[in-house]
Amino acid sequence: MADADGKTRAAILGTGNIGTDLLMKILRRSAALEVALFAGIDPGSAGIARAHERGVPTSSGGIDAVLADGSIEIVFDATSAAAHRKHAPLLRDAGKVAIDLTPAAVGPFVVPAIRCDVGAERNLNLVSCGGQGTIPMVYAVSRIQPVAYAETVTTIASRSAGPGTRQNIDEFTSTTAGGLVRVGGAGRGKSIIILNPAEPPILKQNTIYTTVDGEPDRDAITRSVHEMIATVQQYVPGYRLKFDPVFDGNQVTIMVEIEGAGDFLPTYAGNLDIMTSAALAAGEAVAAQIRKAST
Amino acid sequence: MSAKEQKHIRVIDTTLRDGSHSVSHQFSADDIRRITGALDRARVDTVEVTHGDGLGGSSIQYGPSRLSDREMLQAAPPEMSHSKLAVLLLPGIGVQEDLEMAYEEGARVARIATHVTEADISEQHMKLARQIGLEVIGFLMLSHMEGADKIVEQARLMESYGANVVYVVDSAGAMVPDEVRQKVGALRGALGCHVGFHAHNNLGLAIGNSLAAIESGATVVDGSLAGLGAGAGNAATEVLVAALEKSGYETGVDLYGVMDAAEEIVRPMLKRPQMIDKGALSLGYAGVYSSFLLHTFRVVEKLGLDPRDILIELGRRRVVGGQEDMIMEVAMELKRRRDQRPEPEETAP
Numbered sequence: 279m280a281d282a283d284g285k286t287r288a289a290i291l292g293t294g295n296i297g298t299d300l301l302m303k304i305l306r307r308s309a310a311l312e313v314a315l316f317a318g319i320d321p322g323s324a325g326i327a328r329a330h331e332r333g334v335p336t337s338s339g340g341i342d343a344v345l346a347d348g349s350i351e352i353v354f355d356a357t358s359a360a361a362h363r364k365h366a367p368l369l370r371d372a373g374k375v376a377i378d379l380t381p382a383a384v385g386p387f388v389v390p391a392i393r394c395d396v397g398a399e400r401n402l403n404l405v406s407c408g409g410q411g412t413i414p415m416v417y418a419v420s421r422i423q424p425v426a427y428a429e430t431v432t433t434i435a436s437r438s439a440g441p442g443t444r445q446n447i448d449e450f451t452s453t454t455a456g457g458l459v460r461v462g463g464a465g466r467g468k469s470i471i472i473l474n475p476a477e478p479p480i481l482k483q484n485t486i487y488t489t490v491d492g493e494p495d496r497d498a499i500t501r502s503v504h505e506m507i508a509t510v511q512q513y514v515p516g517y518r519l520k521f522d523p524v525f526d527g528n529q530v531t532i533m534v535e536i537e538g539a540g541d542f543l544p545t546y547a548g549n550l551d552i553m554t555s556a557a558l559a560a561g562e563a564v565a566a567q568i569r570k571a572s573t
Numbered sequence: 574m575s576a577k578e579q580k581h582i583r584v585i586d587t588t589l590r591d592g593s594h595s596v597s598h599q600f601s602a603d604d605i606r607r608i609t610g611a612l613d614r615a616r617v618d619t620v621e622v623t624h625g626d627g628l629g630g631s632s633i634q635y636g637p638s639r640l641s642d643r644e645m646l647q648a649a650p651p652e653m654s655h656s657k658l659a660v661l662l663l664p665g666i667g668v669q670e671d672l673e674m675a676y677e678e679g680a681r682v683a684r685i686a687t688h689v690t691e692a693d694i695s696e697q698h699m700k701l702a703r704q705i706g707l708e709v710i711g712f713l714m715l716s717h718m719e720g721a722d723k724i725v726e727q728a729r730l731m732e733s734y735g736a737n738v739v740y741v742v743d744s745a746g747a748m749v750p751d752e753v754r755q756k757v758g759a760l761r762g763a764l765g766c767h768v769g770f771h772a773h774n775n776l777g778l779a780i781g782n783s784l785a786a787i788e789s790g791a792t793v794v795d796g797s798l799a800g801l802g803a804g805a806g807n808a809a810t811e812v813l814v815a816a817l818e819k820s821g822y823e824t825g826v827d828l829y830g831v832m833d834a835a836e837e838i839v840r841p842m843l844k845r846p847q848m849i850d851k852g853a854l855s856l857g858y859a860g861v862y863s864s865f866l867l868h869t870f871r872v873v874e875k876l877g878l879d880p881r882d883i884l885i886e887l888g889r890r891r892v893v894g895g896q897e898d899m900i901m902e903v904a905m906e907l908k909r910r911r912d913q914r915p916e917p918e919e920t921a922p
Binding site for chain 1: 629632634664666668669688691693694696697890891893894895901902905909
């Protein structure tokens with residue numbers, strides 16, 4: 279249901295750093311979405327206080343509070359993989375579209391720069407920060423020439439890796455590798471993550487290696503990469519190519535860095551910013567699809 | 574000192590893991606059989622067999638290996654009746670399934686390595702390893718980059734996850750003996766488990782640092798036959814065994830056996846001599862992860878740069894282990910700077 283001003287009503291579930299950054303992004307940047315509810319399970323959380331200050335309705339009733347409001351059409355889940363597995367069927371039964379920022383991977387993987395369909399599952403999973411940073415580049419190559427193998431290296435500042443990432447680092451590597459194949463179009467995928475504790479913190483960087491079938495079409499691939507960078511920049515302004523793709527035999531090396539927008543999280547946390555930015559882009563795409571279907 | 578009073582030192586040979594950097598991860602099944610056979614006959618306590626960057630390390634980033642992880646491990650156990658088989662895993666590169674596979678193939682020791690400040694990413698892997706029956710050893714890489722207090726804090730985490738040994742790892746071969754004594758001594762005082770030391774020879778100190786570590790309470794040290802390993806290589810197992818014996822320690826290793834293995838089996842396999850060339854020395858001097866050396870040589874060959882410039886810049890940026898992709902980035906930047914520099918104007922004679 280759209281508001282009087284035409285905005286689609288959305289809820290954010292999870293009031294931690296990610297949920298709060300997404301809240302600030304929607305408040306500052308979105309003409310299509312309204313945060314109808316910011317819900318967690320800890321009434322004393324800093325995120326709840328921050329939302330309250332800005333006049334956003336809050337609740338510590340968690341998923342139940344979200345389900346109780348029939349006017350909410352889109353739910354961003356920024357809790358945990360285990361929690362999302364419980365939330366997913368409840369949201370589906372309530373007819374809400376879930377945009378999942380956790381590694382639960384209940385629904386299909388979505389990278390807004392490539393495609394973003396509500397689909398039958400009505401549950402969109404945002405892969406991982408490494409996936410959001412690297413899959414567009416794999417796709418930029420594979421849409422020109424078949425990619426037999428894609429391998430990506432994600433290096434993030436230690437300070438931007440929370441306990442969830444640290445205790446589940448395998449989840450990151452396997453989820454990202456799956457996304458390289460399923461969304462990026464690679465035949466096989468491998469993913470590596472490295473934490474760097476340097477101070478001041480480094481920006482998030484991604485190296486994307488692909489091997490293509492046959493001699494790479496250098497001009498077409500370079501052009502495709504630049505176009506894809508521009509597409510991602512529409513929702514992640516700090517997404518930058520470090521230098522033109524490097525060709526070596528049938529191997530193509532692409533390096534990007536990601537500076538966060540600093541909406542709530544610090545700018546070095548590009549790994550988290552690209553997730554909340556992708557969530558917002560996915561939410562707006564879903565809102566447009568809902569509006570189109572109802573007219 | 575009588576034989577009874579001699580302190581026992583456990584020697585772990587890493588010819589077939591760290592040493593695989595020296596042959597760009599191209600050991601064959603036959604190479605593995607011959608080397609593990611010789612180490613086992615020489616009664617080396619533990620033998621590590623994995624890609625140089627651990628399980629799952631075969632990649633564009635770190636170099637593909639000739640054999641899969643499983644094939645490498647399968648080549649070893651038939652040759653072993655005394656030595657324990659070990660594998661290395663770096664969380665972020667290898668995954669828990671790799672440990673299960675390694676156990677199936679006969680590994681009984683899992684060495685789990687993280688950057689010196691990031692021990693908490695090893696919890697998952699250490700707990701699983703312990704649960705499936707592997708001895709757990711923790712590796713704090715690039716220990717030269719942090720002070721003793723930080724190393725103690727991180728080592729305590731690894732001990733709490735079930736590590737039986739925690740290593741001070743001088744991945745860059747950048748430590749000097751005083752520093753080794755201070756850091757190993759601090760761990761010895763703070764931990765209930767064993768303390769280990771892994772040396773690189775970039776400053777020519779691999780044996781000296783290993784002895785300094787033992788004097789300060791380490792009871793486990795790493796070596797590799799003929800000193801194979803990343804950068805200038807590790808402490809040579811045969812030299813280590815001889816020096817330990819002369820210092821009054823007991824290793825249980827047959828000195829002639831490891832000497833012969835180094836000379837007759839390993840050295841003939843090398844395509845480039847294992848030595849402290851200017852690149853390797855720059856690693857130690859700048860404090861850069863030793864595995865970067867051969868990758869740097871490959872990049873400079875293509876772009877025509879001085880490898881030392883790249884390594885020193887990587888050190889300045891405090892790049893950590895596994896960031897081999899930064900070599901390309903730094904090289905591209907140095908090349909751009911070089912290309913932008915105006916040609917010196919010709920002056921009339």
